[in-house]
Amino acid sequence: MNEKGISLSAHTMKVLIKRELISSIYGWGLYIAVFISFLLSSFILRNFMRGIGQNNIFISSYPLNLPLFISVVIISLYLVIVSAISISREKEHGTLEVLFYGPVSSSSFLLGKYITDMLLYVIILGFFAVYFLGVSLLTNLGFTLALGKAFLVSIFLASCMISFGLFISSLTGRVRSSIVWLIGILLAFLGIWFLENIFIHIPPESLSSWLLYIQKTLSVIYHFVNWVSPFSYLSRGMESIRIGSIKPFLLNIIYSTIYTVVLLLLSIYILKSKGVRA
């Protein structure tokens, strides 16, 4: 793409992002998702404070990381749903076709969607910052450096979630099928994790050959899912903060970035080859 083409795409993305952001900001979805996440966090924090009251002390480098983790999980679910239906909804309503009448390409449209959702997450992070600062002032649970790190890592986790959602959305032409696919895939991930955990408690020598085959297969799939599921990146990221070591922290950021890039490229390719019609 030449310089003119790049600037045209950048302008297109900017306009698309502006429209989507305004649409999200004026909608209720964002605020309700953040409210639910804060409500759960408040519930956890209240129990946590009661726990400290009963045990008298609690030792931690990151006391607010668990509520933040819960908030990030809820928001991730919101983001993955929003992104999973974003393309399919435009396909289904035909608005995607109208956009493509103009100077919109698959890549500018998809990157626009991705950046919009990322900016949405940055706005949500603003809410997080206010909430956790309020929590810190109210409870004296410190707004620590680890929390700042968790904020930073969560951006990359949100990126994985959004790109995963966009990937699902690019595969489907209707909102309903996007949701069905998303739920199906997430349930499959959960099922594999559950089965793997059952099998790990059975000694290999107690299994018949076909059960052994299932166990080994599940183990392979489980490891595969660990790299495919965006939630794995979420738990790995939070773990890297818990560890407090810079290497896994940076590695997780790199892995998340690679995951995002791969999924976005795949989504662009799929959107190009499947077209803009539902």
Added chain:
Amino acid sequence: MDAIYTKNLTKEYDGFKAVDNLNLKVEEGQIYGFLGPNGAGKTTTMLMLLGILKPTQGEIRIMGESLSKNPLSIKKKIGVVSEKQYLYREMTAQEYLNFFADLYKVKNKKNRIEQLLAAVDLLDVRNRKLGAFSRGMQQKLGFARALLHEPELLLLDEPVSGLDPTGIKQVRDLIEKENKKGKTVFISSHLLSEVEKLCNKVAIINKGKLLAEETMENLRKKLTEFTQLEVELVEINKDILDALSSFEFIKEIHQEKNFLILKITTDKDHRAEISAAIAEKGGVVLGIKIREMSLEEAFITITQKNISLLASNKEATQ
């Protein structure tokens, strides 16, 4: 320079050719009608012209530039109105046009939007949510969107579909006005009546193939090459039918109760010859009427008397 130029344009879906070796040449400043029954391949062609569908084979040049090489800058020169308007229902008309004005980098967008909203009679409802717009209002807004960035080429797919007579007139006026400004207009329709008053040139497509490409004048001539005679008889027998069949100027005979509908050439008045032939075979002619054939009927004749088309024509004109 040709506004639209296609060479051997083909689109295949799993072995089925939706568009088959289509060669089009639309000159700059023309209003070009692209006619064909439903399923003829019009929309597929339009989508290929917009770069939304990739041709299986063939070349497309818009305003002299190859579409495959520089699709984005070409698309900025095109304004599109589709049959159905797909709108962001949560936006207002003003916001919707504002968004597209930004997308196309329209200069002095505030004035331009106001001017277009006034032209399509939507200025009073500019702050109303699009979800509350009627079909006609949506169609007019689609027109405003398509004209927003002053495109050099307008691609219109069934542009007056769903509009009331006033709306149709408004849109026609707009098209003519834009054409007078030097814009090329490409109108795709299955209704000849929709385009006959506007177009300089018309192409007829069916089953993906180009059947004819003519100036409106030539087409009118070709389409009116035949006329229909409605002959009322006391009784119709086989001898009469055989006698009439032997005339070269009679192209088709169709019987409806005691009426014979004859499609004949328009080179001269054949009514005397026909009455004589019927009388010779013992028939009693009660009356002969010339049945005027509209362009629409002529168009249907060319496109193989598509029954479904007839049905949809009725719907469209009701």
Added chain:
Amino acid sequence: MRLKRASLIYNIIFLLILIPGLAITSSAQQEEKQPSINLTPLLKEQLVYSLNVFDGKGWSGSFVPKTESTIYLIANKDNAICAKKTLVYFWPITVRYIAAWRTLDEDVKGVLEVLKDGKIIEKLKKQDTVLCYPEGYWGEKVVLYKGNEAIKWYKKYKKAEDEYYKALNKYYEARIEYRKKMNKFFEEIKKRREKGEKGPLNIEIPKEPEPPKPPNFFVTEPRKYYVLNLPVGKYKIRLRAKDKTIVEGSEKELLVFTARRREGVGYEIIPGNRWTKREECNDPANAIYAAGKNVLYFRPYRQDEYNELYHNKLLDPQNRGRIENWKWVHTEPIKNVQLLLFSKDNLLKRIDKKPYKVEQIPGPELGYNIVEFKKGKLPGEKPTFEGYQLILSENLPEKSYRIYLQKEGENNNIISTSEREIRLVKRRNANFLFYLSIFPLIIGGVMFVLRYRKIEK
């Protein structure tokens, strides 16, 4: 067409699932047919390694089943290792293999070869090893001795033990003698009282013999082990039998590692209200969050930081851990220091280490008191623990404090890694958190009103 495509996708997914499983289980297919799941523990004879390894603080034992291919050791320390034949079974509840040593415990003979980069760098023969507990059998400290030193320590212990038993015999004899003297003493009193003597009788009270003290250390019986003491690196070990063949199943990887950080300061904290449930505050980034009235007893330790996976595997090769994680291991208590309590930059208090005694509250009430231990109350009585007492309360003027350690007698230098933050949490405000969670809805409402005003109805 769609159906065709979908079935193609399903076929591909099915194959993707099938192939890796088939590849992995191909070897397992050859085994005899078994019932689908057999949860009765199956005892299988295995060649395993029995270990007594340095764990950062002392020496601890574990075993390496066939399934574990790597043995983890700390560098430049003596580690005892021995190949044995035993019966092993899988215990699904803990997901671990367990050795049934009582059923079979047979030494495997041979020379242990240590290889680095494919070359043999050491050939080891078994030598005597003992574990010495210098603070007694229940003491925390353990030291491994090898060769003559091991025998010397064992003999020393045996001698001390023999002397103790001899002294104990003498003590029992002395007690019999003492009882006899006491009987005579009471008879004499009785006689003289019956005779009508009044007032003090001036009879000498027999002196009770004192029991001998047992040896204040313990040494295990000498056992023949190979002793590995290697620098950091990756090695291989294998056992070569007398007939020069390599004993099957004896080959293992050896990963020798060391601490990442040394000389850290960690704290064991005993909360006053639950002294048996102690907390650890090891990481310098840790903060101590306290609520309400609180009496805390701090016990500082020196500590080294090890890789979590390596150290967990060292303690038990079947343990799990993450290679990215690090863990602090307490090495020894820090002595001769004071605990300093700071509020911002102001020193509030210097706290000395004191002994404390946990006393049960008498009567039907459950509970206990922790009181300062005073010597001489009862003979042989010892304090329950020693520590630095810190009393916290919600009513303290500041909400955040810092503690440090400083060597006794010094006024300037503090031990830098000893710094920890203590934050007093405001429990009462916990319910206000729910009000805080409403603020996104308020912002949403404001946005809704702004939008609503713009739109024409």
